[in-house]
Amino acid sequence: MSVPGRDYLEVRGIRVEFDGFVAVDGVDLTLLQGQVHFLIGPNGAGKTTLVDALTGLVRATGLASYDNQNLLDRPSHAIVRLGIGRTFQTATVFEELTVLQNLDIAGGVHRRARSLLRRRRGVPERVHETLATIGLTEQADRPAGVLSHGQKQWLEIGMLLVQDARVMLLDEPVAGMSAEERRETGELLHRIGQERTIVVIEHDMDFVRDFADVVTVMSAGRVLAHGTVEEIRADPEVQRVYLGHTVEGVA
Amino acid sequence: MSRRTTLLTALGWLALAAALLGLAPALLSDFRLGLLAKYCCYAIAAVGIGLAWGRGGMLVLGQGLYFGLGGYAMAMHLKLTDAGPGQVPDFMVLYAGGEMPVWWEPFRSPVVTLLAILLLPVLVATVLGAAIFKRRVKGAYFAILSQALTAAFAILLIGQVKTTGGFNGLNNFQSFFGYSLYDPVNKRMLYFLAAGVLLASVALMAQLHRSRFGELLVATRDAEERVRFLGHDPANVKLVAYVLAAVLASVGGALFVPVVGIISPEDVGVGASIALVAGVALGGRASLFGPALGALLVGYAETSLSESFPGSWSYFQGGLFVVVVLLLPGGLAQALSALASVRHRVGGPPGGRRRRERPASDRTRPGPTTPQEVTA
Numbered sequence: 001m002s003v004p005g006r007d008y009l010e011v012r013g014i015r016v017e018f019d020g021f022v023a024v025d026g027v028d029l030t031l032l033q034g035q036v037h038f039l040i041g042p043n044g045a046g047k048t049t050l051v052d053a054l055t056g057l058v059r060a061t062g063l064a065s066y067d068n069q070n071l072l073d074r075p076s077h078a079i080v081r082l083g084i085g086r087t088f089q090t091a092t093v094f095e096e097l098t099v100l101q102n103l104d105i106a107g108g109v110h111r112r113a114r115s116l117l118r119r120r121r122g123v124p125e126r127v128h129e130t131l132a133t134i135g136l137t138e139q140a141d142r143p144a145g146v147l148s149h150g151q152k153q154w155l156e157i158g159m160l161l162v163q164d165a166r167v168m169l170l171d172e173p174v175a176g177m178s179a180e181e182r183r184e185t186g187e188l189l190h191r192i193g194q195e196r197t198i199v200v201i202e203h204d205m206d207f208v209r210d211f212a213d214v215v216t217v218m219s220a221g222r223v224l225a226h227g228t229v230e231e232i233r234a235d236p237e238v239q240r241v242y243l244g245h246t247v248e249g250v251a
Numbered sequence: 252m253s254r255r256t257t258l259l260t261a262l263g264w265l266a267l268a269a270a271l272l273g274l275a276p277a278l279l280s281d282f283r284l285g286l287l288a289k290y291c292c293y294a295i296a297a298v299g300i301g302l303a304w305g306r307g308g309m310l311v312l313g314q315g316l317y318f319g320l321g322g323y324a325m326a327m328h329l330k331l332t333d334a335g336p337g338q339v340p341d342f343m344v345l346y347a348g349g350e351m352p353v354w355w356e357p358f359r360s361p362v363v364t365l366l367a368i369l370l371l372p373v374l375v376a377t378v379l380g381a382a383i384f385k386r387r388v389k390g391a392y393f394a395i396l397s398q399a400l401t402a403a404f405a406i407l408l409i410g411q412v413k414t415t416g417g418f419n420g421l422n423n424f425q426s427f428f429g430y431s432l433y434d435p436v437n438k439r440m441l442y443f444l445a446a447g448v449l450l451a452s453v454a455l456m457a458q459l460h461r462s463r464f465g466e467l468l469v470a471t472r473d474a475e476e477r478v479r480f481l482g483h484d485p486a487n488v489k490l491v492a493y494v495l496a497a498v499l500a501s502v503g504g505a506l507f508v509p510v511v512g513i514i515s516p517e518d519v520g521v522g523a524s525i526a527l528v529a530g531v532a533l534g535g536r537a538s539l540f541g542p543a544l545g546a547l548l549v550g551y552a553e554t555s556l557s558e559s560f561p562g563s564w565s566y567f568q569g570g571l572f573v574v575v576v577l578l579l580p581g582g583l584a585q586a587l588s589a590l591a592s593v594r595h596r597v598g599g600p601p602g603g604r605r606r607r608e609r610p611a612s613d614r615t616r617p618g619p620t621t622p623q624e625v626t627a
């Protein structure tokens with residue numbers, strides 16, 4: 001730990017227990033800025049639970065430090081204000097609001113309370129840039145409810161951008177997307193990942209192979225392996241877990 | 252919000268202002284105008300309910316509590332000015348042997364009274380609201396809790412005959428800030444005051460609806476958990492709306508006292524609170540004008556139905572509530588917009604693009620429109 005600061009999210013000995021069942025059992029991770037991390041593992045491995053613990057949705061013990069702050073004893077909205085954002089497995093955008101309003105509302109964290117009482121005038125610069133980044137400029141004035149599944153996921157990533165999340169925890173962002181949309185999503189992640197820490201929970205091994213900088217494999221609440229895609233694929237333990245539990249992981 | 256809706260909102264507000272300030276005083280007798288002033292007081296509280304319930308999703312079944320805070324604060328002041336400096340209100344001479352509790356004393360001052368009408372509900376609603384929302388109490392539990400609070404308040408008032416007048420409440424006021432309440436001119440002035448405050452509170456809602464806070468409040472109503480991950484504590488967003496609603500109820504209650512000439516536990520209890528909510532439901536809780544118009548309409552219906560069928564009003568009111576909730580969850584506002592879209596379809600170009608888009612926009616219309624969500 002040479003430079004303690006905003007550059008990485010440090011996870012040490014995180015443990016989550018539900019009524020005696022240990023869902024996450026002492027996970028250590030160091031997530032660096034500028035890399036696209038993938039978190040993979042069979043169903044029930046504790047991937048989503050880990051993200052839930054980092055974002056204040058479930059209680060956990062251990063240490064998750066970002067910007068010299070321990071995330072684990074803060075409420076969700078305070079964690080977001082530290083710069084940590086997440087998406088959910090099913091896209092949750094505000095369906096009746098337009099794409100533009102969805103992005104605008106995500107910028108609320110950076111506004112003073114008084115400005116909230118005024119109406120929105122014009123489009124904030126960051127919202128404008130984000131619309132271009134996620135490729136939804138033409139849909140800006142349409143209600144988010146009519147977007148395709150993939151576009152909703154992009155909109156959610158866009159909301160994290162407007163929120164200026166330095167760490168983005170994305171829970172299966174490409175599930176249900178076409179091959180073309182997956183490719184675009186992967187490129188989007190690399191584009192925005194330069195100055196951010198991006199963590200993606202994923203099942204699709206093709207997607208992982210094409211876009212992962214670093215992969216962490218979880219199984220039964222523990223970290224099984226950590227490394228590049230090649231290292232992970234060569235790991236006999238990973239092969240055993242994947243062959244034993246699920247077929248979709250073996251690509 | 253588009254320019255067209257802004258224009259329509261402004262026109263609607265002007266029409267309401269013309270009706271309340273121009274038409275009504277010209278057409279109605281002093282007696283009817285006095286009744287309309289009373290409905291305006293209900294409508295002010297209803298505007299607040301529209302914000303908390305329609306926009307914020309909090310079914311506030313106990314606004315009588317705040318209506319009563321403002322009402323009793325005003326009534327205490329009027330009783331004290333009627334009694335004169337250093338004197339004790341008439342009912343206390345009767346029931347309490349002429350002894351007045353210390354906490355009555357500050358209400359001799361008109362400034363303190365006006366501040367109390369505005370700040371007392373802020374204080375109470377902040378404390379109660381923070382305790383309720385931070386614990387994530389919502390839906391039907393919140394509704395029951397708010398109703399229980401107002402029931403407890405009414406019971407407390409009834410129990411304290413010596414200090415609150417008990418079941419009879421406070422009544423028989425002579426003057427309002429120096430103006431005799433028996434003078435018809437002053438009664439008209441009170442009407443204009445109530446109508447003016449109602450118009451101002453609707454204007455305030457119009458600004459809130461289109462503000463960023465308004466968008467955030469609707470977002471909190473529809474997806475509270477999602478808002479948490481935008482970095483806002485939903486409890487705080489709801490608290491602001493709840494406190495504002497409480498202040499509006501308190502102001503309505505304060506105006507109610509000189510207009511009607513009495514405030515009693517019956518005016519602030521469970522029945523009165525539900526009557527307020529019924530008006531909001533009828534008008535359309537999420538719409539801008541719905542709550543106010545609905546409250547005026549329910550007030551009018553109560554008077555005229557009680558005149559023709561004495562004693563049957565509560566059945567009408569219950570029936571109305573059931574019908575609206577089951578058949579017209581968006582209230583009259585929903586019926587009007589449905590009518591407008593039908594006319595649009597009939598009058599528009601056949602087979603046009605708009606026509607095919609209608610059903611989709613109907614599905615995504617903002618605001619909860621299913622009966623189940625009424626309690627949510």
